[in-house]
Amino acid sequence: MSLTAPYDQNNIFAKIIRGETPAIKIFEDDVAIAFMDIFPQSDGHCLVIPKKTGATNFLAADPADLGPLVARVQRVANGVVKGLSPDGVRIMQFNGAPAGQTVFHLHFHIIPIFEGAPLKQHAGKKADIAQLENLAARIRAALAVN
Numbered sequence: 534m535s536l537t538a539p540y541d542q543n544n545i546f547a548k549i550i551r552g553e554t555p556a557i558k559i560f561e562d563d564v565a566i567a568f569m570d571i572f573p574q575s576d577g578h579c580l581v582i583p584k585k586t587g588a589t590n591f592l593a594a595d596p597a598d599l600g601p602l603v604a605r606v607q608r609v610a611n612g613v614v615k616g617l618s619p620d621g622v623r624i625m626q627f628n629g630a631p632a633g634q635t636v637f638h639l640h641f642h643i644i645p646i647f648e649g650a651p652l653k654q655h656a657g658k659k660a661d662i663a664q665l666e667n668l669a670a671r672i673r674a675a676l677a678v679n
């Protein structure tokens with residue numbers, strides 16, 4: 534999909550926002566939802582998305598929405614670090630299919646990095662759901678005291 538393609542209200546993240554598709558949520562407020570990536574590149578890989586629909590990517594977003602959204606990304610990333618104690622954390626964001634974007638609703642990846650554990654393929658293999666639930670519980674607990 535091109536950088537300027539129209540927003541599809543039936544993309545998978547819009548369905549998660551509407552509650553039509555399940556997600557293992559770790560954070561939600563009026564601005565954003567964060568949930569576990571079901572095809573994770575590392576343990577604890579999660580996504581932060583704006584609740585507001587309409588922006589396919591970062592470039593298409595209303596600039597006024599970005600500050601509050603990025604504040605949520607930082608908050609969730611701090612929860613991931615506190616809950617999972619990775620050695621590093623990558624915060625990534627893709628724009629357009631040629632850049633690696635596969636879901637066309639603006640989102641940020643939070644990818645914990647553990648030394649010696651190579652990253653898995655982007656949007657690759659589906660995770661074990663019980664393991665995702667366990668990681669999510671640790672992140673939620675960390676966020677609750679942040």
Ligand code: AMP
Nearest residue numbers: 545569570571572627633634635636656
């Ligand atoms: P991107 O490729 O940057 O657009 O990222 C989309 C991400 O969404 C990928 O990392 C996918 O693994 C992830 N993903 C796709 N469908 C779902 C889903 N139903 N629940 C959670 N994560 C998903």
